[in-house]
Amino acid sequence: MRLRSLNQEWKMWTMSAKKKTLVDLYTQTIKIRKFEEKVWELFGQNLVPGTLHLYLGQEAVAAGVTAALKKTDWIQSTHRGHGHVIGKGADMNSALAELLGKKTGSCKGKGGSMHITQFDVGVLGATGVVASGLPIAVGAALSAKMRGTDEVVVCFFGDGASNNGTFGESLNMAAIWNLPVIWVIENNLYAMGTPIQLTCPSQNIADRGAGYCTPSVVVDGNNALEVYEASVEAVKRAREGKGPSLIECKTYRMRGHSRFDQAKYRPKEEAEHWLNKDAVEIIKKIAIEQGALTEKEAENIAKNLQKDVDKAAEFAIKSELPEPEDALDDVFAEVA
Amino acid sequence: MRLRSLNQEWKMWTMSAKKKTLVDLYTQTIKIRKFEEKVWELFGQNLVPGTLHLYLGQEAVAAGVTAALKKTDWIQSTHRGHGHVIGKGADMNSALAELLGKKTGSCKGKGGSMHITQFDVGVLGATGVVASGLPIAVGAALSAKMRGTDEVVVCFFGDGASNNGTFGESLNMAAIWNLPVIWVIENNLYAMGTPIQLTCPSQNIADRGAGYCTPSVVVDGNNALEVYEASVEAVKRAREGKGPSLIECKTYRMRGHSRFDQAKYRPKEEAEHWLNKDAVEIIKKIAIEQGALTEKEAENIAKNLQKDVDKAAEFAIKSELPEPEDALDDVFAEVA
Amino acid sequence: MTEMTYREALKAGIREEMLHDERVFLLGEDIGRNWGGAFKVTKGLAEEFGDERVRDTPISENTIVGAAIGAAITGLRPIAEIMFGDLISLAMDQVCNQAAKMRFMFGGQTSVPVVVRSVFGGGKNIASHHSQSLEAWFMHTPGLKIAVPAFASDAKGLIKTAIRDPNPVMFFEHKLVYDKKEEVPDEEYTIPFGEAKIRKEGADVTVWGTWFMLHKALDVAEELTKEGISVEVIDPRTLVPLDKKTLLESVKKTGRLVLVTEETKTGATTAEIAAIVQEEAFDWLDAPIKRVNAPDTPVPFSPPLEDYFIPNHKRIAEAIREIV
Amino acid sequence: MTEMTYREALKAGIREEMLHDERVFLLGEDIGRNWGGAFKVTKGLAEEFGDERVRDTPISENTIVGAAIGAAITGLRPIAEIMFGDLISLAMDQVCNQAAKMRFMFGGQTSVPVVVRSVFGGGKNIASHHSQSLEAWFMHTPGLKIAVPAFASDAKGLIKTAIRDPNPVMFFEHKLVYDKKEEVPDEEYTIPFGEAKIRKEGADVTVWGTWFMLHKALDVAEELTKEGISVEVIDPRTLVPLDKKTLLESVKKTGRLVLVTEETKTGATTAEIAAIVQEEAFDWLDAPIKRVNAPDTPVPFSPPLEDYFIPNHKRIAEAIREIV
Numbered sequence A, B: 001m002r003l004r005s006l007n008q009e010w011k012m013w014t015m016s017a018k019k020k021t022l023v024d025l026y027t028q029t030i031k032i033r034k035f036e037e038k039v040w041e042l043f044g045q046n047l048v049p050g051t052l053h054l055y056l057g058q059e060a061v062a063a064g065v066t067a068a069l070k071k072t073d074w075i076q077s078t079h080r081g082h083g084h085v086i087g088k089g090a091d092m093n094s095a096l097a098e099l100l101g102k103k104t105g106s107c108k109g110k111g112g113s114m115h116i117t118q119f120d121v122g123v124l125g126a127t128g129v130v131a132s133g134l135p136i137a138v139g140a141a142l143s144a145k146m147r148g149t150d151e152v153v154v155c156f157f158g159d160g161a162s163n164n165g166t167f168g169e170s171l172n173m174a175a176i177w178n179l180p181v182i183w184v185i186e187n188n189l190y191a192m193g194t195p196i197q198l199t200c201p202s203q204n205i206a207d208r209g210a211g212y213c214t215p216s217v218v219v220d221g222n223n224a225l226e227v228y229e230a231s232v233e234a235v236k237r238a239r240e241g242k243g244p245s246l247i248e249c250k251t252y253r254m255r256g257h258s259r260f261d262q263a264k265y266r267p268k269e270e271a272e273h274w275l276n277k278d279a280v281e282i283i284k285k286i287a288i289e290q291g292a293l294t295e296k297e298a299e300n301i302a303k304n305l306q307k308d309v310d311k312a313a314e315f316a317i318k319s320e321l322p323e324p325e326d327a328l329d330d331v332f333a334e335v336a
Numbered sequence C, D: 001m002t003e004m005t006y007r008e009a010l011k012a013g014i015r016e017e018m019l020h021d022e023r024v025f026l027l028g029e030d031i032g033r034n035w036g037g038a039f040k041v042t043k044g045l046a047e048e049f050g051d052e053r054v055r056d057t058p059i060s061e062n063t064i065v066g067a068a069i070g071a072a073i074t075g076l077r078p079i080a081e082i083m084f085g086d087l088i089s090l091a092m093d094q095v096c097n098q099a100a101k102m103r104f105m106f107g108g109q110t111s112v113p114v115v116v117r118s119v120f121g122g123g124k125n126i127a128s129h130h131s132q133s134l135e136a137w138f139m140h141t142p143g144l145k146i147a148v149p150a151f152a153s154d155a156k157g158l159i160k161t162a163i164r165d166p167n168p169v170m171f172f173e174h175k176l177v178y179d180k181k182e183e184v185p186d187e188e189y190t191i192p193f194g195e196a197k198i199r200k201e202g203a204d205v206t207v208w209g210t211w212f213m214l215h216k217a218l219d220v221a222e223e224l225t226k227e228g229i230s231v232e233v234i235d236p237r238t239l240v241p242l243d244k245k246t247l248l249e250s251v252k253k254t255g256r257l258v259l260v261t262e263e264t265k266t267g268a269t270t271a272e273i274a275a276i277v278q279e280e281a282f283d284w285l286d287a288p289i290k291r292v293n294a295p296d297t298p299v300p301f302s303p304p305l306e307d308y309f310i311p312n313h314k315r316i317a318e319a320i321r322e323i324v
């Protein structure tokens, strides 16, 4: 794979990366990791109904992007959304409770994994229809602009999603209206079992940005700092009214697509190569090298997060299931 | 407007353009012109029910493209389709009869202007849903390939259509499967009353081709020879198994979008500029300059075509309307 | 009261809401100053409110609706126009999977105050892709409200209610009612959803229908008085919520029901109404409920074919005569 | 006869047709060798017939169907798979405006022999975007045939008929019937469209339903014999064409009808069936036709919610008891 090498500038940049930023990036990355490991554990205990699209392996993307955002900014999430919402600052209790279908879940158990959403921290929604979030992000960005705010909208989606009709429609609309939106493609090289080579004629999906006059960059999606840097630039552009940007993050799933998928269709060497590029290890190494963290501090952060996650799991498990008749609520908002 | 200048090579090419080709191009162009003038005349006489999207002004596109095709090749047409089907060799009697809603129309009066189709000369269909023809062209091209033929599929569509989701989906699918399809964008600068500047961030829609690894070119769509040359190259690529191409033809409607539209939204200078670039005059001039035609011969061709068109109109007018109950036929083909 | 066309009344309603509430804006293809909407409903609004609030879009139906949703959940009150109802087929995901379901899926965390305006119906000889009546698809999609005004004053009152509603509202018009005139109140008013209107009282048979078919039904009802048949005509005004009460009371009075819409018959909204009424007023029915719809074919182009396709006065009258 | 699952029978039917007719090919997301279809229906076919004829596609639903149409009208026999029925919302234009209408719009010049396979239904806790039952949208679209097999042998016989049909066929499966087993004939056979099957004879009440609800209805019918209620259960097998005859005859015999599907109630296929039966067998009905459907909400995720949403044995039994 040919990554557009940002290495030169990037190395220089990292030298001056604020220590706090590095700590944040490490913390975000491992937080998502811990969350997802817990989800996987609970799933193994048969506590998570339905299916599951784990974010394991892709943590650096959500961590790097959300670290560049303000609380008032928005993100649009996907079927593989746990990392996004945790990154954006979702309450872990209600997030885990949602996955377990509990009344205390952020969606009262109505959404589950594919629709895990916490609106109050700026999650517009998580959608199960691949690529259906892009138009919604366009609208949120239009709204941000029309309301005269400096809000920025990030839209996460996969390599597979970029082949859906909404991709061109939405990139175009964001471009012509010069909207504060950032398209983040999480190119994990597969859509379910379909390798990107079968569905994309070019090396980089980011190549499609140019046709819509959208500045586009390819980054190592397993390196939270690299993702962060690109995001900061894109956010800056957006806030300054310079319009949309596109960031393609090359990354990889640690596990299969869903539920019971063992991902046997992935060539061994490819899988090995990527699984060695562990997002947590990479950002940890950078942070330590830059003197932002010691090994010990890193461990402590991890331990504390583990405690939070354990507590959240406890909360979720203890929480009650919804009443059957709750199924009838929340269809319509009441007319004022 | 910046047209990618093909002038250099093009001039050289024209020197050797076969005389027959130039005569054909002139004939095709003026044939479509004559046909459309007749349609406009009949419309003025209140003989054409419904609405109408005239091809007047864009004749060079259909003429140039279809002149590069064989009878066994396919075209996918649009709401502005008269020129395409006439170019592809449709019977004018049943074409005009269709526009008048007659039983003898190619669609038995069921389709009318927006669905004018003659399957037996290689028209896959004319569709009223903007951009809905692209996926169908993908399938026809896939079929051409899977059936082991050398058939080529041309898909016509407008600038407006290129903003619809099917555009990216179809360009992508054609590219990954390396299909013998030619995307012909008729960029007449407007989608109804909406100027392209409002809906397309770039100078050329053709810029979008690169993202799908599809060789793309911009030509003067009022110059049938220029369109033809690009088409020949694209057809060659397609027949040789080298995959899809995209040709953006810059052109202009002589009249409004439909029915009663006066196109007052078009700046005067712009309209003047384009209306002076008359497709018939341009190809006629070239043909005469190249010694392929004399003024007199050109006139004779025009006269003969006028006769054909008049006869077709007579046929159409004399033809009977369908019986009301015919409305119930042709929903399902009978099971063998 | 001022006499105005349906088109004018509708525009007046939109305009009033735009004046009241700066969050209200419009987006759609050719709705702006160059065209004013394919049926001219928004003509003049761009000039008055600017191109930002009356926003021409590319031909991207799914993203038009999706953008409206995104704007709605972040504080605005968008009205998305889909030029022809047939083209909502391109936006079914955003309408039916996103707008309709978001509030529910997210457990009430958000609501989606978006209005999608579009137009159905034939009669203009513009063939299969521009003449359908597809309201049944949306009636079968929980989470959407559906307004179907047939008269000018309702168009105005209902669009205002639609814009103020915190939920997604499909606001469906009909090509042949835009020019219908009616006296419209001068003072501000809204019309609540879920209240049908008895357009004509009668004793022998109830007719329920929408848009242009409702107008035809009213003509027929008038005619049939000459034959001594007293027809009650009900205009639902909204399909969701549906005013079952008015309908059932009428049927319990007349004992007979004819349903008239321009939809193709199988699976039309008339099927649902028939199913409800036979279920809830079984003992009052003196005859089978008749459905007058278009045949199960695409809409044909040629005038004699389209005339045959669309239910006409004669067919409505015959259906009534058959059961009284 | 060999016992096999619905999934196996369906695959066997596809495989036979691929062997018979080299024009038959499949396209869809993840149907190929890496996955074999989300529900594994096509597993092994890519290995046997090659990647050209079992063609993995990008996530482009509208273009998948459109490509199938283009291939169909130029001489091939494509079977397009849409991974979840909910996602046909993205392909409504190609399905409903193109495939369904082309033959008609073009006056019979072409026919569109395309099969669109997809799967409906809940019960897997995968929430609002992957659990719907949307067959009513297509039943309301003239020009489409619709197969709804509930049993393995029907799945095989009907898919073969669908593939040979010169018209567009929507072939809808249900997530919870894939594992159902049945004896399937060893010799080659097809099942004609438009022939319902009486799954159980009975005298007191007719129950009509589809897919998993049909299976539940059969369970209930069995149970109710203990209460002395004799239930006749009808499996339509195809919705278009619809076998009205078998249904009407049954209702004329029992005088009572309960309709059971997993669709949300308003505007479901059950509404159409109710409307037809009250219209054509009015004098034979001894009680209102009952509809047992899901409530008018999106499909919820959490097990107790989804269990409440999907009609269960108890609700079916109650509806029957209510009218006998």
Ligand SMILES: Cc1ncc(C[n+]2csc(CCOP(=O)(O)OP(=O)(O)O)c2C)c(N)n1
Pocket: A053, A079, A080, A128, A129, A130, A131, A157, A158, A159, A160, A161, A162, A164, A186, A188, A190, A191, A192, A257, D029, D059, D061, D083, D087, D090
């Ligand atoms: C429109 C649509 N098509 C198909 C599916 C089924 N599906 C769910 S996830 C998925 C793969 C998505 O791939 P990608 O966008 O790369 O995201 P990833 O799962 O790799 O994160 C598919 C095909 C869907 N949910 N929505």
Ligand SMILES: Cc1ncc(C[n+]2csc(CCOP(=O)(O)OP(=O)(O)O)c2C)c(N)n1
Pocket: B053, B079, B080, B128, B129, B130, B131, B157, B158, B159, B160, B161, B162, B164, B186, B188, B190, B191, B192, B257, C029, C059, C061, C083, C087, C090
């Ligand atoms: C999907 C869709 N959206 C909108 C329309 C209404 N409409 C018909 S033609 C047209 C403009 C099309 O513009 P373009 O593609 O540039 O073709 P042109 O008319 O200029 O030839 C529109 C918006 C339609 N028929 N289909």
Ligand SMILES: [Mg+2]
Pocket: A158, A159, A160, A186, A187, A188, A189, A190, A191, A192
């Ligand atoms: Mg992926």
Ligand SMILES: [Mg+2]
Pocket: B158, B159, B160, B186, B187, B188, B189, B190, B191, B192
């Ligand atoms: Mg145009």
